[in-house]
Amino acid sequence: MKCRRCREPAIIDLRRHNAAFCKDCFWRHCHEQVKRAIHDFDMIERGERVLVAVSGGKDSLALWHILHELGYAAEGLYLGLGIGDYSDESGRFARDFATRFGLVLHEVDLPGDVGFDIPDGSRAARRAPCSACGLSKRHLFNQAATQLGFDVVATGHNLDDEAAVLFGNTLRWDAEYLGRQYPVLPAAEGFAKKVKPLVRLGEREMAAYCVTQRIDYILDECPMAVGNRHLHYKELLNRLEDSSPGAKAAFLFHFFDKAHQHFADAVVEERDALEACTVCGSPTPAGECAFCRLQARATRSDAIPVSIGRRPV
Amino acid sequence: MKCRRCREPAIIDLRRHNAAFCKDCFWRHCHEQVKRAIHDFDMIERGERVLVAVSGGKDSLALWHILHELGYAAEGLYLGLGIGDYSDESGRFARDFATRFGLVLHEVDLPGDVGFDIPDGSRAARRAPCSACGLSKRHLFNQAATQLGFDVVATGHNLDDEAAVLFGNTLRWDAEYLGRQYPVLPAAEGFAKKVKPLVRLGEREMAAYCVTQRIDYILDECPMAVGNRHLHYKELLNRLEDSSPGAKAAFLFHFFDKAHQHFADAVVEERDALEACTVCGSPTPAGECAFCRLQARATRSDAIPVSIGRRPV
Numbered sequence: 001m002k003c004r005r006c007r008e009p010a011i012i013d014l015r016r017h018n019a020a021f022c023k024d025c026f027w028r029h030c031h032e033q034v035k036r037a038i039h040d041f042d043m044i045e046r047g048e049r050v051l052v053a054v055s056g057g058k059d060s061l062a063l064w065h066i067l068h069e070l071g072y073a074a075e076g077l078y079l080g081l082g083i084g085d086y087s088d089e090s091g092r093f094a095r096d097f098a099t100r101f102g103l104v105l106h107e108v109d110l111p112g113d114v115g116f117d118i119p120d121g122s123r124a125a126r127r128a129p130c131s132a133c134g135l136s137k138r139h140l141f142n143q144a145a146t147q148l149g150f151d152v153v154a155t156g157h158n159l160d161d162e163a164a165v166l167f168g169n170t171l172r173w174d175a176e177y178l179g180r181q182y183p184v185l186p187a188a189e190g191f192a193k194k195v196k197p198l199v200r201l202g203e204r205e206m207a208a209y210c211v212t213q214r215i216d217y218i219l220d221e222c223p224m225a226v227g228n229r230h231l232h233y234k235e236l237l238n239r240l241e242d243s244s245p246g247a248k249a250a251f252l253f254h255f256f257d258k259a260h261q262h263f264a265d266a267v268v269e270e271r272d273a274l275e276a277c278t279v280c281g282s283p284t285p286a287g288e289c290a291f292c293r294l295q296a297r298a299t300r301s302d303a304i305p306v307s308i309g310r311r312p313v
Numbered sequence: 314m315k316c317r318r319c320r321e322p323a324i325i326d327l328r329r330h331n332a333a334f335c336k337d338c339f340w341r342h343c344h345e346q347v348k349r350a351i352h353d354f355d356m357i358e359r360g361e362r363v364l365v366a367v368s369g370g371k372d373s374l375a376l377w378h379i380l381h382e383l384g385y386a387a388e389g390l391y392l393g394l395g396i397g398d399y400s401d402e403s404g405r406f407a408r409d410f411a412t413r414f415g416l417v418l419h420e421v422d423l424p425g426d427v428g429f430d431i432p433d434g435s436r437a438a439r440r441a442p443c444s445a446c447g448l449s450k451r452h453l454f455n456q457a458a459t460q461l462g463f464d465v466v467a468t469g470h471n472l473d474d475e476a477a478v479l480f481g482n483t484l485r486w487d488a489e490y491l492g493r494q495y496p497v498l499p500a501a502e503g504f505a506k507k508v509k510p511l512v513r514l515g516e517r518e519m520a521a522y523c524v525t526q527r528i529d530y531i532l533d534e535c536p537m538a539v540g541n542r543h544l545h546y547k548e549l550l551n552r553l554e555d556s557s558p559g560a561k562a563a564f565l566f567h568f569f570d571k572a573h574q575h576f577a578d579a580v581v582e583e584r585d586a587l588e589a590c591t592v593c594g595s596p597t598p599a600g601e602c603a604f605c606r607l608q609a610r611a612t613r614s615d616a617i618p619v620s621i622g623r624r625p626v
Contacts, residue, residue, distance in 0.1 A: 170483055171553075171560060173567035232556060236549050240484075243545060247484060254486035262575035 012208050015245035023212050030209050033200040034066050041184045043195035048151035050074040051192070053141050054097075054105065056090030058210045058217045059156030061097050063198055065215060067154065068101060074154070077144050079137060080109035082117020083224060090218040097215065106148065108140055114295060118224065121298030129224040132294060139291035143282060145192035157196045160203040163248045164233040166255055176270070179263035182256065188271050190283035199252070325521050328558035336525050343522050346513040347379050354497045356508035361464035363387040364505070366454050367410075367418065369403030371530045372469030374410050375522045376511055380467065381414060387467070390457050392450060393422035395430025396537060403531040410528065419461065421453055427608060431537065434611030442537040445607060452604035456595060458505035470509045473516040476561045477546040479568055489583070492576035495569065501584050503596035512565070 001010040003022035010020035014029075021029055038044050052064045054076040067074040078094040081087050091107075098105035111117045114136075116124070122132035145153045157165075162181070169177040187193040198206065210217050225231065241248045276282070277289035284290070314323040316335035323333035327342075334342055351357050365377045367389040380387040391407040394400050404420075411418035424430045427449075429437070435445035458466045470478075475494070482490040500506040511519065523530050538544065554561045589595070590602035597603070 171564045173564070173571045175571055229557075232553075236552060239549060240545075244542075251484045251486075258486045258488055259575075262572075 011212065012205075014205065016202075016241070016249055018245075026208065026212060030062075030201060030205060031066060031070065034063075034197045035070065037183060037197050037200045038195075041182075041195070041199075043184050043193075043197055044072060044152055044154075048073075049149065050152045050154050051106075051141070051145045051148070051150035052076045053137065053153060053155045054078045054094045055156070056093035056097075056218045057156070058206045058215075059158050059161075059198060059203075061093070061156075061215050061217050062206045062209045062213075063154060063156040064097070064103065065101070065209075065213060067197065068103060075104040075106065075150075077106045077108070077141060079140055080107065080111070081133060081136075082109075082111040083119060083222065086218070086220060086223055089220075093216055093218050106144060108144065110136065114140075116295065116298035121294065124300065125294045125297040127294065128228075130228055130230070132298075133224070135290055135294060139282065139289070142190075142192055142194075143280070146190065150192060151187070152193045152195055154195050154197055156198055156206075158198040158201055158203055158206055159249060159252060160234055160237070162196065162199055163237055163252045164230050166252055167233045167237060168229060175263050175266060178260070179265070179267035182260055182264070188283075190274070190276070190281075191271070200249075202248075324525065325518075327518070329515075329554070329562055331558075339521065339525060343375070343514060343518060344379060344383065347376075347510045348383065350496060350510050350513045351508075354495075354508070354512075356497050356506075356510055357385060357465055357467075361386075362462065363465045363467050364419075364454070364458045364461070364463040365389045366450065366466060366468045367391045367407045368469070369406035369410075369531045370469070371519045371523045371528075372471050372474075372511060372516075374406070374469075374528050374530050375519045375526075376467060376469040377410070377416065378414070378522075378526060378528060380510065381416060388417040388419065388463070390419045390421070390454060392453055393420065393424070394446060394449075395422075395424040396432060396535065399531070399533060399536055402533075406529055406531050419457065421457065423449065427453075429608065429611035434607065437613065438607045438610040440607065441541075443541055443543070445611075446535075446537070448603055448607060452595060452602070455503075455505055455507075456593070459503065463505060464500070465506045465508055467508050467510055469511055469519075471511040471514055471516055471519055472562060472565060473547055473550070475509065475512055476550055476565045477543050479565055480546045480550060481542060488576050488579060491573070492578070492580035495573055495577070501596075503587070503589070503594075504584070513562075515561075 001013055001020045002008065003010045003025050004019040005025040005028075006022060008022040011023050012026055013020035044050060050067060050072050052060060052067065052074050054060045054064060056078070064074060064076055076094065076098060078091060080091055094105060097103075108114070110121075118129055118133045118136070122129040125132060127135075141153050144150075162183075166181055169181060183196045183199045185191070185194040209215075237248050237251075271283075273285070274283035275286060277284045277287075277292055279288050279292040282289045282291070288296075314326055314333045315321065316323045316338050317332040318338040318341075319335060321335040324336050325339055326333040357363060363380060363385050365373060365380065365387050367373045367377060369391070377387055377389055389407065389411060391404060393404055407418060410416075421427070423434075431442055431446045431449070435442040438445060440448075454466050457463075479494055482494060496509045496512045498504070498507040522528075550561050584596075586598070587596035588599060590597045590600075590605055592601050592605040595602045595604070601609075
């Protein structure tokens, strides 16, 4: 198996591209895919400050690495979710990465700073853990970005993640979620811009990127996500991809090209109608935002606005 | 396991309905699902003449049986596709059914009446067999219905078929196909109305219906369809259904309710712009219709318009 570009021995083959690459050309391939995603979807302007949502996993660390190498002013934010050893370990990987590359890592610790961890909080609020976790992450990353003056929040969602989410949303034809599913969500009153620069790269590519660039990352899946639907959807899409390489990328990118717009109008209207949360000031349809309500139930006290950025590394 | 309706011993359980039925209540369930589909989608008006597309398989024979029992004036049309023993045998099941219930079965024999069979024709025209077959069926059923004065063509596509087709169309976000996928396609200049009254019933239900009503049908799948994508999509959706009963029906019916309309406008415009085929007079975008071109290539001669209805049983 030879590298498509330089004919040296290849270290990885990518069936959907009908190509194999050596280490250096694979590095270039990953950089090019990220550049192309940023360009095609107008994700980041030169000079904009980027906050990378860092979990300590392969995707977010590879994303931060690539954005840094491409010359973007990218700092990280790590959320300590209070999920036992998993959180302790993932935090260490995030901090080690920041130290090694001399990058700024901000941190928010849910139990210490917000008053609840995901396992207890989701139980108290009677929400599925992945739902409470997703809500907390969206809220806290957005709040941190606006408070700390970042223009853009970049997350490590890769092609496999996005295809599986799209699959779930399509199974229910959930117009609101379909309207929101796009590699860039523009900034709006109270919202930083959100971008997904890894949308053209798959899970296997991100693992290979980290291994070849000697980036250490947490290997375990989150123990609370085991058995969730999202993983089941990934498995079904992998079976599809096995029999028709490229099917997953076609599903996702044809949606962006040919169908997303049909569902997007409702979302814009909805965003325009938001008010400030009476507790924390974040945009919300009315009254208290979903995160403050989660926090109030999880801490069984009045919700306390969270201030962020107190512990840069 | 007891029947949900009468508490007698059940013969079938339907996980997506969270119900089990005895033989009589299952018969009633199938009739009710067809009545509901006909009503919800305005499929057939009282007094309209219905042509049932009969293959000799479980779906089309069960459909014909149910429409007949519901009091519709339903005659059948069987197409002999020239696929060896499979066609010989399926034709026998269709004829035996018509004879047993005293119903009128029209027949068109592709090799004899149209000049090619599916295996040779698809090879000569360089089309996949399922593509050549689907095109021929759509054309000949529509032509027969308009020539013989039927208002409606009813096909035996069931919930599993439709969900698998929707899945394939969604994987490519094919707007034109998505716009056309609906349980009823209204009549238009040169087009009879097309309806799918089994859209609320699954494959397993149709097999059980035939077994319990002692309707003999061809058990084999078409030998030319083995290994096609459609069957692979069915298998993936079955895995999904196993882990979340009802997921398949939700996928299909939420599409009809919440998404189909977004894709439908293009189809209406396209239908309005059709002209008469220069050979057979069927509606087509321009010049010779796709079926006449297939026929010309398959028979390697000038296309001959087909006249239908010469051999009622």
